[in-house]
Amino acid sequence: EIVLTQSPATLSLSPGERATLSCRASQSVSSYLAWYQQKPGQAPRLLIYDASNRATGIPARFSGSGSGTDFTLTISSLEPEDFAVYYCQQRSNSITFGQGTRLEIK
Amino acid sequence: QVQLVQSGAEVKKPGASVKVSCKASGYTFTGYYMHWVRQAPGQGLEWMGRINPNSGGTNYAQKFQGRVTMTRDTSISTAYMELSRLRSDDTAVYYCARDQQLVPWGQGTLVTVSS
Numbered sequence: 001e002i003v004l005t006q007s008p009a010t011l012s013l014s015p016g017e018r019a020t021l022s023c024r025a026s027q028s029v030s031s032y033l034a035w036y037q038q039k040p041g042q043a044p045r046l047l048i049y050d051a052s053n054r055a056t057g058i059p060a061r062f063s064g065s066g067s068g069t070d071f072t073l074t075i076s077s078l079e080p081e082d083f084a085v086y087y088c089q090q091r092s093n094s095i096t097f098g099q100g101t102r103l104e105i106k
Numbered sequence: 107q108v109q110l111v112q113s114g115a116e117v118k119k120p121g122a123s124v125k126v127s128c129k130a131s132g133y134t135f136t137g138y139y140m141h142w143v144r145q146a147p148g149q150g151l152e153w154m155g156r157i158n159p160n161s162g163g164t165n166y167a168q169k170f171q172g173r174v175t176m177t178r179d180t181s182i183s184t185a186y187m188e189l190s191r192l193r194s195d196d197t198a199v200y201y202c203a204r205d206q207q208l209v210p211w212g213q214g215t216l217v218t219v220s221s
Contacts, residue, residue: 043211095153
């Protein structure tokens with residue numbers, strides 16, 4: 001099973017700041033990595049697929065990069081609605097998720 | 107628009123089974139795999155498996171092999187996930203999600219296992 005490790009576990013930032021979230025895979029997943037946002041009481045929402053492609057309707061402030069084992073989700077300038085939990089997910093070999101990064105207001 | 111609507115919350119006793127439904131609309135049901143993901147209270151996301159609605163073929167996560175059964179009824183564009191021999195640690199919200207990109211997701215079904 002491919003293990004995804006997200007860091008940091010919690011990120012405390014202020015609106016307007018830049019957020020950088022990391023996801024590391026235990027073995028190469030090529031570019032088969034996605035990012036999801038989840039708010040309390042809601043289902044996850046796809047943000048980025050295949051490492052760097054924004055899903056339909058996702059604002060341009062969200063961007064993804066990386067390949068192989070190291071991936072990054074960047075939010076260029078945080079809006080109040082961006083504070084949530086973020087998960088990475090690979091589909092290279094079955095499907096697994098990272099444990100999540102909680103993005104909280106500082 | 108593409109939409110997945112799941113069945114309502116369930117309360118089950120340990121050892122029982124639960125069957126959750128996921129009704130699809132807005133697209134060709136047989137054209138996309140359907141995945142099932144669960145989330146225990148305060149925890150992360152856990153993939154359970156997927157079904158090919160066209161063929162009925164399934165792939166299950168090893169953890170759930172022997173306890174989970176995924177089926178579909180193409181006449182009503184609905185996928186089902188049945189989990190048997192329930193334990194208290196199966197208490198979770200169960201989601202269906204379409205395709206390998208997992209978009210969209212159903213609204214979730216809370217399954218509570220308690221004696």
